[in-house]
Amino acid sequence: MTWEYVLKGIEGAFEMIASLDVEVADIALRSIKVSGIATLMAAIIGIPTGVALGISTFRGRNVLRSFFNGMLGIPTVVMGLILYLILAPAGPLGSLKLLYTEMGISFGQMLLILPIVVSFTASSIESVEREIRELALTLGASRAEATLKVIREASAGVLLAVIAAFNRAIAELGIALMVGGNIFVRGGALNTRVLTTSIQMYVARGDIDIAIALGMILLGIVFVITTVSNFLQSRWVLK
Amino acid sequence: MIRLVGITKRYGETEALRDVSLEIKKGDVFAIIGSSGAGKTTLLRIISMLETDYSGEYYLNDIDVRKNQEDLRKRITMVFQKPVMFNTSVFDNVAYGLRIRGLSSREVESRVNSVLELVGLYELRKKNAKKLSGGEQQRVALARALVLETEVLVLDEPTANLDAGNVQMIEAIIKEITDDGVTVVMATHNLFQAKRLANMVAYLNSGELVEVGSVKQIFESPEKEMTKRFIMGETYF
Amino acid sequence: MKRVLVAILLIVFVISIAWVLQVQHQNQTRVLTISTTTSLYDTGLLEEAIAPAFKEKYGIELHFIPKGTGAAIQDAKNGASDAIMVHARSKEVKFMEEGYGVNRKIFAYNFFVIVGPPEDPAEIKGLSPVEALKKIAEAGRSGKAIWVSRDDGSGTNTKEKALWKMAGFDYVEVKEENWFRRTGTGMGATLNYANNVGGYTLSDTGTYLKFRKDGLISLEALVDKGEELINIYAIIIVNPEKFQKDFEGAILLAKWLTSREGQKIIGQFGVDQYDKPLFFPIVSVLEKKEEPIYDWILRYGLIEDGDKLTECPQRYRYQSSLTFFEVNQT
Numbered sequence: 001m002t003w004e005y006v007l008k009g010i011e012g013a014f015e016m017i018a019s020l021d022v023e024v025a026d027i028a029l030r031s032i033k034v035s036g037i038a039t040l041m042a043a044i045i046g047i048p049t050g051v052a053l054g055i056s057t058f059r060g061r062n063v064l065r066s067f068f069n070g071m072l073g074i075p076t077v078v079m080g081l082i083l084y085l086i087l088a089p090a091g092p093l094g095s096l097k098l099l100y101t102e103m104g105i106s107f108g109q110m111l112l113i114l115p116i117v118v119s120f121t122a123s124s125i126e127s128v129e130r131e132i133r134e135l136a137l138t139l140g141a142s143r144a145e146a147t148l149k150v151i152r153e154a155s156a157g158v159l160l161a162v163i164a165a166f167n168r169a170i171a172e173l174g175i176a177l178m179v180g181g182n183i184f185v186r187g188g189a190l191n192t193r194v195l196t197t198s199i200q201m202y203v204a205r206g207d208i209d210i211a212i213a214l215g216m217i218l219l220g221i222v223f224v225i226t227t228v229s230n231f232l233q234s235r236w237v238l239k
Numbered sequence: 240m241i242r243l244v245g246i247t248k249r250y251g252e253t254e255a256l257r258d259v260s261l262e263i264k265k266g267d268v269f270a271i272i273g274s275s276g277a278g279k280t281t282l283l284r285i286i287s288m289l290e291t292d293y294s295g296e297y298y299l300n301d302i303d304v305r306k307n308q309e310d311l312r313k314r315i316t317m318v319f320q321k322p323v324m325f326n327t328s329v330f331d332n333v334a335y336g337l338r339i340r341g342l343s344s345r346e347v348e349s350r351v352n353s354v355l356e357l358v359g360l361y362e363l364r365k366k367n368a369k370k371l372s373g374g375e376q377q378r379v380a381l382a383r384a385l386v387l388e389t390e391v392l393v394l395d396e397p398t399a400n401l402d403a404g405n406v407q408m409i410e411a412i413i414k415e416i417t418d419d420g421v422t423v424v425m426a427t428h429n430l431f432q433a434k435r436l437a438n439m440v441a442y443l444n445s446g447e448l449v450e451v452g453s454v455k456q457i458f459e460s461p462e463k464e465m466t467k468r469f470i471m472g473e474t475y476f
Numbered sequence: 477m478k479r480v481l482v483a484i485l486l487i488v489f490v491i492s493i494a495w496v497l498q499v500q501h502q503n504q505t506r507v508l509t510i511s512t513t514t515s516l517y518d519t520g521l522l523e524e525a526i527a528p529a530f531k532e533k534y535g536i537e538l539h540f541i542p543k544g545t546g547a548a549i550q551d552a553k554n555g556a557s558d559a560i561m562v563h564a565r566s567k568e569v570k571f572m573e574e575g576y577g578v579n580r581k582i583f584a585y586n587f588f589v590i591v592g593p594p595e596d597p598a599e600i601k602g603l604s605p606v607e608a609l610k611k612i613a614e615a616g617r618s619g620k621a622i623w624v625s626r627d628d629g630s631g632t633n634t635k636e637k638a639l640w641k642m643a644g645f646d647y648v649e650v651k652e653e654n655w656f657r658r659t660g661t662g663m664g665a666t667l668n669y670a671n672n673v674g675g676y677t678l679s680d681t682g683t684y685l686k687f688r689k690d691g692l693i694s695l696e697a698l699v700d701k702g703e704e705l706i707n708i709y710a711i712i713i714v715n716p717e718k719f720q721k722d723f724e725g726a727i728l729l730a731k732w733l734t735s736r737e738g739q740k741i742i743g744q745f746g747v748d749q750y751d752k753p754l755f756f757p758i759v760s761v762l763e764k765k766e767e768p769i770y771d772w773i774l775r776y777g778l779i780e781d782g783d784k785l786t787e788c789p790q791r792y793r794y795q796s797s798l799t800f801f802e803v804n805q806t
């Protein structure tokens with residue numbers, strides 16, 4: 001076997017990206033949108049939950065903390081399978097009509113990354129909790145003001161959690177495939193094809209160049225997002 | 240001003256303080272000495288109202304602290320043994336307590352700037368506090384407390400691990416404010432420092448208050464054999 | 477707080493940009509979801525030819541979910557699809573028998589091929605499929621050949637099992653032997669694997685031609701004739717009494733697939749790329765009784781219904797404007 005087809009693939013990939021292939025752009029944008037919505041939902045639910053877990057000391061706290069920690073590494077295919085069974089019309093949540101829709105992928109990815117947001121938020125809160133709370137208190141803050149200060153001090157860690165969550169969402173395949181279905185109709189309104197599902201499809205079909213192009217785009221998105229967040233973070237710390 | 244009666248504090252099995260009673264008068268510079276693990280920090284945290292879980296009584300100007308802790312806490316501020324910085328600029332660190340108290344931004348600015356001048360950090364006011372050196376952070380922590388002009392200032396080892404220059408500077412500042420009549424409660428390892436700054440000294444050993452007295456009394460004619468040994472030991476080594 | 481706000485704004489910003497840039501006209505499009513088999517899907521016939529033409533004509537968007545035939549049928553049983561497009565008669569009958577599917581229509585056929593390394597160590601070139609499998613097993617047992625099976629319950633795999641049976645082997649037993657490799661994945665991956673280990677495998681024509689043309693594999697089509705290799709594609713509509721799906725829309729699709737227009741599109745797909753069609757229209761064969769294919773279709777594509785052979789027995793028909801091909805058994 002020669003390496004030629006790999007080189008050819010890379011060449012084709014650059015051509016495709018350079019010429020801004022409409023189909024490729026559509027898929028990439030859908031990926032950003034679907035995983036972005038998932039991240040937004042996970043942030044809206046997960047940050048308050050993480051903060052609550054980080055600052056409070058109620059009884060079930062440790063159980064919840066270890067639950068979310070345990071869910072951090074859940075394999076996406078298992079998650080995809082569970083969601084498929086739940087969201088199928090014959091399943092318990094079938095009436096939501098989320099199977100094979102963009103919203104379905106977002107919903108599934110949201111569940112996938114929620115533990116990341118919750119756990120990372122909780123740990124970044126915990127890492128500053130005691131010291132910052134007591135400092136704020138002794139400087140005259142009320143309990144509520146001290147809590148607010150703790151959250152602010154942890155915000156860089158929370159941002160990191162959100163970025164990590166987005167990266168996991170956009171890079172996962174299992175849910176996008178099983179809940180999304182990789183649907184694509186040219187000019188269609190209800191497509192669900194995203195970067196990961198199309199990469200696996202094109203590889204299965206032997207269209208290596210498109211697969212490489214999409215893979216490079218996926219890497220690019222993750223890279224840019226991570227770089228921007230790193231930049232923001234260093235700015236905030238250095239000032 | 241401060242009256243503690245029969246304070247006992249447990250951390251699980253360890254008894255950090257046992258039946259400690261003492262009185263601190265307005266304008267005192269009250270030094271707590273004792274070896275590591277004696278319970279100095281624990282005592283200061285109780286005085287600063289950061290601990291709620293202890294037995295005994297605590298009165299501040301004859302008000303029962305245990306019933307009014309939330310309201311009274313603003314009257315006392317503590318500088319921690321290990322400085323903690325907010326992840327903001329030096330200026331914002333120092334301004335935090337004033338903003339919490341709802342001062343106008345003009346007033347905040349003038350008070351913060353003058354305190355920063357006092358501790359020699361005015362030039363660094365825009366820098367992130369976490370990027371400062373240990374000595375500079377210790378001074379930010381002091382400035383952050385000083386700017387509040389509370390009735391009582393609690394200092395936990397304010398000069399531990401600092402170089403001579405910083406020690407001198409911080410001691411000079413403490414001297415200056417005590418001359419203004421602020422009540423200071425401080426923990427220290429350094430007996431010379433206690434001698435230089437304090438008028439009252441309490442010796443704490445393994446959670447028990449061994450002896451309280453004026454500087455002169457404690458250093459020149461301690462009543463207890465234990466105090467004597469501590470002072471000799473610490474002085475000669 | 478400012479930072480969290482900035483972060484949230486940033487996310488919202490990114491999403492809305494993606495949203496706006498993406499061409500979106502999400503106004504109540506009518507959608508049919510079709511669970512289908514990978515071999516049909518991976519050729520591109522469904523998405524590149526059928527879906528656009530059907531949408532143009534009826535404004536209905538076709539959403540294809542590619543899986544192995546087994547999984548596609550399961551998908552429909554879960555109520556996820558309006559119809560299935562598959563190629564495994566025994567499984568199709570079972571699907572209808574269980575009450576999930578109605579109104580089966582066959583719409584295309586092509587041939588499976590047995591492909592293998594150019595050196596052909598088992599010497600099967602030109603043999604009948606059954607003879608070829610016997611030779612491969614023989615060579616395999618003496619360590620000279622490898623057989624690669626998808627073993628994934630797909631239509632291709634179902635056909636393979638039937639062929640082993642005809643050749644006198646029990647698939648369940650033979651698949652445990654060491655010359656018999658199982659990939660458990662789609663056709664493309666299986667072809668790649670067979671290519672890498674220099675093995676033989678059964679493939680659908682479409683996928684094989686595409687991989688061959690793109691230079692991804694050097695396997696050769698060694699056995700491509702014989703009635704046993706015929707591969708017949710059918711659409712079955714989900715029983716409206718089981719699930720509230722778009723029954724009318726699915727009927728429309730079944731009708732259109734077997735219409736003159738649909739059949740023409742199927743027959744032309746891939747010709748410009750491979751110089752030969754990947755799929756053949758089935759309706760004209762039935763109408764004109766073109767031998768020998770006509771006979772093969774009767775044998776491999778139709779179902780017994782009393783003394784008749786039909787694409788869909790009476791008991792599996794559900795009221796619609798569809799007509800079904802039937803012929804008296806001789």
Ligand SMILES: Nc1ncnc2c1ncn2[C@@H]1O[C@H](COP(=O)(O)OP(=O)(O)OP(=O)(O)O)[C@@H](O)[C@H]1O
Binds near residue numbers: 250274275276277281
């Ligand atoms: N949060 C805590 N949990 C458990 N034990 C504690 C805690 N804080 C303090 N202790 C224990 O209480 C005792 C007194 O501690 P404390 O910090 O008051 O000592 P210290 O006199 O300030 O010592 P140092 O001079 O080293 O700062 C020690 O035995 C210490 O281990």
Ligand SMILES: [Mg+2]
Binds near residue numbers: 279280281320395
């Ligand atoms: Mg201490």
